[in-house]
Amino acid sequence: MPTPPVRKLVTALDIGSSKVSALIAEPTEDGELRILGTGQRESRGVKRGFVADMEKSEIAIREAVEQAERIAGTNVERAFVGFSAGGLxxxxxxxxxxxxxxxxxxxxxxxxxxxxxxxxxxxxxxxxxxxxxxxxxxxxxxxxxxxxxxxxxxxxxxxxxxxAEPAPVRNLDLCVRSAHLGVEAIVASPVAAGKACLSDEERELGVALVELGAGVTNVSVFAGGMLVGLKSLPIGGIDITDDIASAFGTRRMEAERMKCFYGSAMTSPRDNHEMIEIAPIAGQQEGIETARITRAQLVAVIRQRLEHLTGEIAKALKELGFAGPFGRQVVLTGGGSELKGMADYAQGVLGRAVRVGRPNLPGLPDAHSGPAFTTLAGLALFAASDELDxxxxxxxxxxxxxxxxxxxxxxxxxxxxxxx
CATH class of the missing domain: 3.30.1490.110 (Dna Ligase; domain 1)
Incomplete structure (x- = not known):
């Protein structure tokens, strides 16, 4: 019997400060990607994009990849790995x-x-x-x-x-290999994200891509069809969560829940009338009532951090020369861009047209089709492309x-x- 042809698979691995996600896909004859499986685990060993705990990161990588393998019904040996830390x-x-x-x-x-x-x-x-x-x-x-x-x-x-700085890249490479997975290439996050959520016309006319990650915000500028500059900021969604936890004396997990369900970058007259219950750090104790705050108080804390973040983004865009005729369009992506009203807020502060970029990869499951997974989808597209690199x-x-x-x-x- 003839030997069946070997399947050519593409594996993408995005190791972030809040989550580790994996994707397995198969290129089709028409040049598209067929999604076979995805996996995700909480990231506990990465801080500000840097590997800080090799063992915890290794476990998260292995579990995320194994989950994707189970769904795909196949095993993978090598992956394209995203690098989102600073120093680029x-x-x-x-x-x-x-x-x-x-x-x-x-x-x-x-x-x-x-x-x-x-x-x-x-x-x-x-x-x-x-x-x-x-x-x-x-x-x-x-x-x-x-x-x-x-x-x-x-x-x-x-x-x-x-x-990039060699040490963080080598740590990332070692961490992936320790999880029994070969490294096909380490791809800068702005390169991957731009491939997933920017159109060719946007890249040609001029656009700024702002990846609002958990621990790092990457600001990159495209013009003439290519990436012409980038800057990493050591600030992200985790800082907003920590501000909420500190301001209202609650756990990070509870603060993250409040941010996702009730948080917003824009104010509303109804905010003063809507009440939010807060679980205290010490947990429920007999005789102690659950604390309550208005939504306006929560939004005020969020906006204070956003004011600093958008100020740093505006400064980075100025340093990168993003001005004039091509400096008019900004695309937000990453988990931080999912905050309600974020695009409208950024548009008002930056004075430019702003939209939220989502991964342009058909077949992604609903759980992995949001802006938080743009880099993951971009890694898969980068791996399957014939781009000269x-x-x-x-x-x-x-x-x-x-x-x-x-x-x-x-x-x-x-x-x-x-x-x-």
Whole structure:
């Protein structure tokens, strides 16, 4: 009997500060993804996107993946892992070569990449996560997807490089491997999230993507079809929860429930008349009445933290140069964007059009189709795409600042050639 073909599966693993989620999918013949299984567990060993407890994180990863495997009815060995911690750097290397008016050949692409060797070296001990070639430019004409065979005097390309601090990336890699799962690639969260909730037109015209995570808020800017800058803020939904718990003397779990069910970023005249019962930290005791607050008091605490958060977001957008004609659209995603009225509040503060971005991946179960799972869906889409990427983190060379640039170059060349 002929050997049945090996199924090509895609596994995505998003390790956040509040949850660890996994997704198993199978690419179909028409290029779509068929969702086979998903899994989720509470994240107890990650703080502000960094692995703080290896053992607890390992258990959460293993349980989330096992849940997805049971639903999918299959086992997986490797995964694309999201990295959402701080310390990410984003640079764009512009490279140009002379062609002389003749037709562009493969060797011209190789020469173009050779000229970009110094530009894609890891800087200041950083580790390269992505080197994403964007659209080509022919004699000043931007937006060319496939220059091979066209005539030009000058050929140029922008290579978008995303780098991270090595230690957190290595800790994440070790944690996943300790859970008996291979790491196919570690993908920066803004790269994955942008793939899941931004349209090609938005990326071309200019858009800011704000991922409101539990412990980290990532602000990234897209223009000309590529990610051109990003900044991580060590603040997120957990801070709002902690503010509520501290202000009203209750447990974090109860504060999170109050935030989700009664919380809002916008005020309403009815808030002063709606009462909310609070379970005290010490639990119910005989003779002690349950505390009650108005919804207006809860919203006031939430808005105080949001004022600080949106102020930091506005500052980050200014530092990233998000202004002028292309600085008009902001997309919120992540679990924090699910807070009632969040888009309206951000629009009023930032003075820009704001919408909530949800994962554009058909077939996701209802429990995993909200903004909190945008990065997870983006990881699956990134894994299944044919995007030109190194697909593997490149560590800084210890012997010298340019010791590994040849490896980077050769991988880029091989990836470019494979696309023809």
């Amino acid at each position: 750097d984003s640079t764009v290397a512009s490279v140009e070569v002379e062609i002389g008016g003749r037709r562009i050949e493969k060797r011209d692409i190789d020469e173009l990449l050779a000229h970009g060797r110094d530009s894609i070296d890891p800087d200041k001990g950083k580790m390269i996560l992505h080197a994403l070639p964007a659209l080509y430019t022919l004699d000043g004409l931007q937006g060319v997807k496939k220059p091979l065979g066209l005539h030009a005097s000058r050929l140029a390309v922008d290579i978008h490089v995303v780098a 190194l697909r593997q983190a490149i560590a800084p060379q210890q012997s010298g600042p340019k010791g590994n640039s040849g490896n980077v170059l050769q991988r880029l060349i091989s990836v470019f050639r494979s696309s023809y």
